[in-house]
Amino acid sequence: MIQHLKPTLNAWHLWGLAVGLVISGEYFGWSFGWGSAGTLGFMVVALFVALMYTSFIFSFTELTTAIPHAGGPYAYARRAFGPTAGFIAGFATLVEFVFAPPAIAMAIGAYLQVQFPDVSAKAMAVGAYVVFMTLNIVGVRTAATFELVVTVLAIFELLVFMGVVAPGFSTANFVAKGWAGQDTFSMAALGGMFAAIPFAIWFFLAIEGVAMAAEEAKDPRRTIPRAYIAGILTLVVLAIGVMVFAGGVGDWTKLSNVNDPLPQAMKAVVGENSGWLHMLVWIGLFGLVASFHGIILGYSRQIFALARDGYLPGWLAAIHPRFGTPYRAILAGGVVGIAAIFSDELISFGGLTLTASIVTMSVFGAIVMYIVSMLSLFGLRRSEPTLERPFAALGYPVVPAIALVLACVCLVAMVWYNTLLAAIFAGLMALAYLYFLSTHRQRAALLPAAATAG
Template sequence: MAEADRTSSQGPADGRVHLQGADYSLASDDYLRRRQLRKGAAGWVLLAGLGVAYVISGDFAGWNFGLAEGGWGGLLIATLLMGTMYLCMVFGLAELASALPTAGAGYGFARRALGPLGGFATGTAILIEYAIAPAAIAVFIGGYVEALGLFGITNAWPVYLVCYLLFVGVHVWGVGEALRLMFVITGVAVVALVVFAVGMAPRFEAANLFDIVPTDAVGASAFLPYGYAGILGAFVFGIWFFLAVEGVPLAAEEAREPKRDMPRGIIAAMSVLLVTAALMLVLAPGGAGSAVLAESGNPLPEALREAYGGDTLLADFVNYVGLAGLVASFFSIIYAYSRQLFALSRAGYLPRFLSVTGRRRTPYAALIVPGTIGFVLAATVANGDLLINIAVFGAAVSYVLMMVAHIVLRRREPNLPRPYRTPGGTVTTGIALVLAVCAVVATFFVDMVGAAITAAILLAFLAYFWFYSRHRLVANAPEEEFALIEEAESELK
């Protein structure tokens, strides 16, 4: 690769090379110096906490909408299938994160396997997921606050604004501080789930699970009141129990020992989430009735009030402390979208100003810009159900591409150093791939308009890449450097 001028502080220097259908230039030393994250901020325990924090809001609200799509039986089957998908995917991502530990995570994995277009498509799908999910969670936070009657709020947009201002601000202040605060909030949320489970267990009755009246759909029964089609409709909400755990590898450049800590952190997080999902899915509708929770914006406190015949200290406790679960996910997914956007911007796929880091090594523009968009969406749409479907569409597309990347790299680069190897290899990630394709189909089944709009946004991003940014990529951004070195070595061989 031709040597290029390294003095410019504004961006990549002159001197370009064309590889894999894209144009690259070398960035100046100052360009990369202004785009550095804080190293060594997290060990595997904090990473596991980050993984749980990403997802734990899904235990407090959102999953229950699946009862309205498939009944309890449909949601159970959907959750088992999606839990299997996530477990298999997590094993694959643990391997990829240990082999390619960069802030780009999914984008970096797909970039190595599928080229610049595949990498950008994956990164964009992840970005859609992480930019939209906090907006959905903000809507649920507003629902919990309104249910408590706090501050006399009847329109929740001020809650959304405070959430974005406060928690984006903490992330701008510093990653170490943000991750430690997130860990504490997540611990409080886990306590709320344990208290809920202990309180609901004595009220459990199996008949409550099946109290939705069967329709005349094909295959309808007390177990599947909306028939076989209800299973597919519930996929989106089965995903909500686990959505975003795949974001743990985004912390690779801020981990202490990423090759060791990444697999341990993401697998530990997934183990916790499987347990909490099982408890919520069984105990909440089992104590209150599936019909009661099918449309609820704050299902856990409502389940306790229904089970105990009105307001109780237990319901109020879970309602107040349950806000911690929603806040934990909101707080942590802000971290995720900022790191994905940072990586794509640093490599030139998206406007480069978005990856500049401040004095405390935080990408302030990558935090503020999506946060502003998310607030506007929460305030104008204010529909958690719709926002979930949009986020899940982006997530499912990224899962398909990441699992393809794992399979391609296993076959094309068998000698790539892999400190952790996926149990079952490509069979495991192949299972995740098939289920991820089903999840993509399910988003159209649940909300054709929402999925179509999200697909159009993804296509617009790809058009931006094809006509503009693929001619302005940065060769020595970490994710691109990994891929280009491998390309050069394969050509020499």
């Protein structure tokens, strides 16, 4: 019998999820982009990526509201182009959402080490997995309410950070050697800017995860557009503010290769023993927790939907008899994430740190999914012109085309500057495709039920 998730989430829950899924990107990860692009070069890249995400969200919302399905992009691509396209979108989304949490968990460990230097960051990262997988299993409404609360606290803390470091801000600090280590723009700086694209994407990565809560949303045709639009506007403002203030308080090069740039930036203004610094560490954890917890919700729904429709082993689609959550999918993603945390030698490539490598792998999945989703939007406009679209893509076809073209530019740049990681991503997709081919009969048997779920 087909398994369904219950609609329990309102617009505030969904806004909290939209922002919470992403907000850890304001706390860490993005500063690795300074290492290759510099502050000014990275600012240009971040604005470029913000344009891509804004146009993407105003287009993607059409798909989410027209086809509210826990599989999100996978469901749209399957409906537009068939099972193979559904596989590509589903695999890409799975890579994005399974590889993002270990990077965030490592940042949680780095933040906690500021307070507890003798405790292993990896041990604390694993502890975070245990706590938040448990919370997600207990119930989606409880999880979403928690997500909303920690997201609001995380936003408050980012505003506090900007206010506390503002007296130490200097434009001269921010622009010094701001073009990839040089004071003036050059072709070398342009190369560094392209290399920094994954870290600008990290500012906004996973906002599309709200689509995977669509089955659990009350009146998704109204609540999801509100959550998406308010969410992307919130995140653009926060991303620019955090980047500018952190880069202007001292030597920004010291923040370009660390997992905790905000505490380190605040140290330059208030010193190591300030109460403000300790408050940032503790309250700042809410930003990391919000994304970590929200992405666990996202990857579990993706695994659940793929398993329910025969793209993954069917036992992963089991729903807990008491809590009504896809508990096996939650645990399965956690096992992969914890393995990634302890795979330093396997995942660190091309001089990148473990965190930077995991971030880049997650971004590969995201960009492929964005491209397939925009193609699906165009495909469904042609094949199903009468499909009810409660929120039609703004500025169609220009705005979706902008999102598609910019996503393609990002993918080409990422492959060029991360050849080995791109090859690994392609290799994983090839292995998954072999499984996809071997389970054709399994999907055929589930076809009527899958069509009902979609």
